[in-house]
Amino acid sequence: MQSNSQIEAQTVFDRDHYQFVYVGWWRNGDRDYGYLLHLDVKDGKI
Secondary structure, rough: OOEEEEEEEEEEOOEEEEEEEEEEOOOOOOOOEEEEEEEEEEEEEE
């Protein structure tokens, strides 16, 4: 089975902000991007 896209999952973090996103391109040239998970730590709590 062949994939129609080249999309990958990436982690992004900066101090108390954490994101798990997917990003890539479909074969027709359209861009795909979105959040799977976004966490903020405030006062030691998620």
